Amino acid sequence: MARPRTFNESEVLERAVALFRSRGFERASMPELTAHLGICRQSLYNAFGDKRGLYLAALDRYGAREIDTKLSQLSTAPSPLQGVQTLVASWADYGAQCPSEGCLTITAIVDSTDDEEARQIVEGHVDRLEKGIRTALKKAQSAGELTPTAQPTRLARSLVTTCYGVGVLAKLPGSTQRVKAAVAEALDRLNSFQP
């Protein structure tokens, strides 16, 4: 009876993510969105309610995928500490990224301060990243990769802060060296707790 959806909602969402990343929520207009998403206005409204609904869905999709990617570096590493090292080192890649591919989470933090729902979505992603790092650091400590004097919780919190600092400054073309330095310092700090 009912005709199933013909367009791929997941692909549409990914394209929305891309546009929101490069244009932001306000500047990404509905005409632009429909053009890049490959579906007409009406289908978009049927699927996501309105522009903000699409944005929240894109925000959640982006954050989940981003954090998944980061955390997978922890689980696939030979050891917990090496996992964190790999993860932190990978942040240096942000320095070489195209400015139009900035972190959507950071964008949302900055200009969705008055959108409680958006805030909760991004806060969830940040928390998840921090938790993943903290867990890995605790494992590393238990495994003897870190000295007992290391403070996994504090370290994890600090590393997350560095991560988002890198995410912001990477948007400034002249910050390549800053990003590299921040990553190098974070790694040195981490390694200073090795026995």
Added chain:
Amino acid sequence: MARPRTFNESEVLERAVALFRSRGFERASMPELTAHLGICRQSLYNAFGDKRGLYLAALDRYGAREIDTKLSQLSTAPSPLQGVQTLVASWADYGAQCPSEGCLTITAIVDSTDDEEARQIVEGHVDRLEKGIRTALKKAQSAGELTPTAQPTRLARSLVTTCYGVGVLAKLPGSTQRVKAAVAEALDRLNSFQP
């Protein structure tokens, strides 16, 4: 012949800074601006050209004042190292700030990616902060407050990144502990280079 300006342009600019901080560039509408600035539309256009002109002026004013404040902590301290320590420690205050008082520099970095002029303004401020810290660290090293193994340039770059990471996460209500941890870690890292 000519009648001098009656309103205080400096005060107007400060009020513009406050509104742009809490609302962002796009959301701060002209009616809102004229209401909060205490001058009428026409005067605003005469003085600043247009909305973007006012924004750039506010951005520059904010950044200059912000960096001035930070750097003054370096110059008034008993020693170069204590100056940096005081400066870094003060970033923890961001954690307790009202969300509507976020860093305008960060806002500009995030949603003025395609405004070359705005980008240059904020890049100048970031550079100035980094340079101030680097100079202080070099002085500290020369004075024997830091070991010869410390790398002032790299440290300064890393600290600036931490500063802006703190600035972003401070906008998330649940980040008080993260901000504190980042500051504490940065201080520990700094102090680890003391002879």
Added chain:
DNA sequence: TCTGTTTCAGAACGCACGTTCTAGATCGAC
């Protein structure tokens, strides 16, 4: 084939925006 939903293209809606214009009041300089 029929039926009912989805998709499409595009027109149309109301609204808020940044900006410009008009006209009168204000006030320092001459």
Added chain:
DNA sequence: GTCGATCTAGAACGTGCGTTCTGAAACAGA
């Protein structure tokens, strides 16, 4: 007092926005 620029208040401009509506085409299930 006169001149000329500045400030005020408010109407009005055009534009682009998000959204809704219209009607026809596409297409899966009965």
